[in-house]
Amino acid sequence: xxxxxxxxxxxxxxxxxxxxxxxxxxxxxxxxxxxxxxxxxxxxxxxxxxxxxxxxxxxxxxxxxxxxxxxxxxxxxxxxxxxxxxxxxxxxxxxxxxxxxxxxxxxxxxxxxxxxxxxxxxxxxxxxxxxxxxxxxxxxxxxxxxxxxxxxxxxxxxxxxxxxxxxxxxxxxxxxxxxxxxxxxxxxxxxxxxxxxxxxxxxxxxxxxxxxxxxxxxxxxxxxxxxxxxxxxxxxxxxxxxxxxxxxxxxxxxxxxxxxxxxxxxxxxxxxxxxxxxxxxxxxxxxxxxxxxxxxxxxxxxxxxxxxxxxxxxxxxxxxxxxxxxxxxxxxxxxxxxxxxxxxxxxxxxxxxxxxxxxxxxxxxxxxxxxxxxxxxxxxxxxxxxxxxxxxxxxxxxxxxxxxxxxxxxxxxxxxxxxxxxxxxxxxxxxxxxxxxxxxxxxxxxxxxxxxxxxxxxxxxxxx
Numbered sequence: 001x002x003x004x005x006x007x008x009x010x011x012x013x014x015x016x017x018x019x020x021x022x023x024x025x026x027x028x029x030x031x032x033x034x035x036x037x038x039x040x041x042x043x044x045x046x047x048x049x050x051x052x053x054x055x056x057x058x059x060x061x062x063x064x065x066x067x068x069x070x071x072x073x074x075x076x077x078x079x080x081x082x083x084x085x086x087x088x089x090x091x092x093x094x095x096x097x098x099x100x101x102x103x104x105x106x107x108x109x110x111x112x113x114x115x116x117x118x119x120x121x122x123x124x125x126x127x128x129x130x131x132x133x134x135x136x137x138x139x140x141x142x143x144x145x146x147x148x149x150x151x152x153x154x155x156x157x158x159x160x161x162x163x164x165x166x167x168x169x170x171x172x173x174x175x176x177x178x179x180x181x182x183x184x185x186x187x188x189x190x191x192x193x194x195x196x197x198x199x200x201x202x203x204x205x206x207x208x209x210x211x212x213x214x215x216x217x218x219x220x221x222x223x224x225x226x227x228x229x230x231x232x233x234x235x236x237x238x239x240x241x242x243x244x245x246x247x248x249x250x251x252x253x254x255x256x257x258x259x260x261x262x263x264x265x266x267x268x269x270x271x272x273x274x275x276x277x278x279x280x281x282x283x284x285x286x287x288x289x290x291x292x293x294x295x296x297x298x299x300x301x302x303x304x305x306x307x308x309x310x311x312x313x314x315x316x317x318x319x320x321x322x323x324x325x326x327x328x329x330x331x332x333x334x335x336x337x338x339x340x341x342x343x344x345x346x347x348x349x350x351x352x353x354x355x356x357x358x359x360x361x362x363x364x365x366x367x368x369x370x371x372x373x374x375x376x377x378x379x380x381x382x383x384x385x386x387x388x389x390x391x392x393x394x395x396x397x398x399x400x401x402x403x404x405x406x407x408x409x410x411x412x413x414x415x416x417x418x419x420x421x422x423x424x425x426x427x428x429x430x431x432x433x434x435x436x437x438x439x440x441x442x443x444x445x446x447x448x449x450x451x452x453x454x455x456x457x458x459x460x461x462x463x464x
Contacts, residue, residue, distance in 0.1 A: 001026050008074045016055040016064070017048035023068075038064045120165030126174045129159065133181050140301045141344045144384025145189035146424055152189065156182035173213050180209035181303065184222055188301050191229045192386040194428050199229045220246040220255040221303055227263035231270070232387055239267035254291040254305035260284035261306060261314040269321035277322065281315045297335070297342040309338045313351055320354045328358035345383030352377050353392040360399050367400065371408035378412075378419040390428040393419070 001007060001023060010019035020034055031049075035042040040060070047053040055061060058077070065079050072079060132155055140148060159179045167175060187202030203226045210218040223246030230238035243263030247256055265280035284306070294307035306314075316331035332355050339351050356373040359366040374396045382389045397416050403409045420429045 002071050002074060011070070011074055011076050014054075014056075014076055016061070017051055017053075020045060021049045038067050040064065117168055119167040119171055121162045121167055121171060121175065123171065125162075126171055126178070129155075129178050130174075133178060133185070136185055137299055137302050140185075140189075141299055141346055141383065144386060145192045147384065149186065149189050149193070152182060152186050156186060176209055176213045177215060177218065180206045180213075180215065180218055180222075183209065184218065184225060184303075185301060187222070187229070188225050191225065191232060192388065194232075194387045194430075196229060196233045200226065203229065216249050217253065217255055218303070220249050220253060220259065222246075223249075224255070224258045224263050227259070227267065231263075231267055232391065236267040236270045240264060240271070243267065252287070252290075254287065254293065257284045257287045257291075257293065257306040257311055260287065261311045265318045266314060266321070269318040272322075274322055277318050281318060284311050284315075295338075297338050297344055297347055299344075300346065309335045310347075313339070313347060313354075316351065316354050316358075320357050323358075323361040325358040325362045328354055345381065346386060346389060349377045349380070349382035349389050350392060353389070353396055357392070357396050357399055360396075365403075367403050367406055368408050370396070371400065371412040374412050375415050378415045385422070385425045385428055387428050390420070390425060394429060 004022065004026060007019055007022050007026070010016070010022060020038075023029070024031070024034060029037075031042050031045050034040075035045055038045070040048075040055075044053070048055055055064070061077065062079060065075050065077075070079065136148060136152055136155070156179065159175055159182055163172075163175050163179060183202045183206035187199045187206060190196075190199035190202055203222050207219055207222045210216075210222060223242050227239045227242035227246070230236070230242060240263075243259045246259040246263065250256065260280045261284035265277045265284065268277040268280060285308075288306070288308050288311055291305060293305050295309065296307050297309040297313070298304060298307035300310070312331045312335045316328045316335075319325075319327035319331070332351055335351070339347050342348070352373050356370040356377075359370040359373070374393065377389075378393060382393070393416060397413055400409045400412065404413075420426055
């Protein structure tokens, strides 16, 4: 109780009412208990605590301090019978000298300083760990979550071991950022592996660690990953919610590009909110022109802002949900060369599957072209198995069910079954949430007539 700074400050200011109120809160004493201890009436205590009266009588103050055993070093006046700050022991009117505390020697001070600034990690190790995060990001699209996750877990545990030790503030902040990034990467990997609950747990951990060091950019990235997790789980309202949470931090930040295009726009497209989805795409493109972002296809898991090509790829996905084939093809044409030149098999597969699905929409569906594109993706493998590719390949098949007797559709179905028979792909197929074709067409038709079937009760356009 006496170590509480507010109690000490109240006594130093002679504000005994505030001191009594704080002491009662700390100790759970009642006013009648405090009255019995101090000898003051309960009614007088009540007026002191309310601030309507002050305790100014020196004799009463000394008696209260004695009855409460207030330590001399925080008492506002010397208390008879206790050690005063000047080293005198007052007993009645006869003060006696008591020994002053011994001074420390320089060695004692040096030992304390060494213990305070000691660290179990040096700046060179921190730099190597930062390079380790960059390495995981660079290798992700070629090796995939199932291969890299164990390495990322080892990395996260190594950082945690360092955090359990002691470091100066700057190195500790760097370790917190590394821990948050490692948890964020594991969250993203869990999304792609179809592990929804695990992804949410990793993202919640990453968010809390980032908040400890006030890294708003990393917090926004984490909200984007939570939105992605909800999107692939089919919880489109939740996807919008997480995107809005990230945008509320700073709607003008470069990280908002991802939140608008990958989070808000795609989820609103699935909800049939054409106007809201198009506003979000426009906001993402506007932010891309305001900030210096890569023109190429940035890694999907990167902590850097979305590049322009990845933003346009997401815009194409939005218009797949809205059954707007011309817009899908238009966006795909803009990024076709960049996608083909990239090392991202996932991006190549996803853009082709979006185009294939779009070709089945509209008044004159091009079933043969769509199925040929789909088979090309599956025969190329689509990169290491991830949920998004598995899900869109399945949705293409679902969208083509009304032409199930057409030869090219049967061939695609056979190729899909063979592709999904691989153990890792089979597990992802079980977790993938597929849109039913009739639901997709109904939602798109509603959107075309300005009648979104499921509008979320949220201010989805407040950040535009």
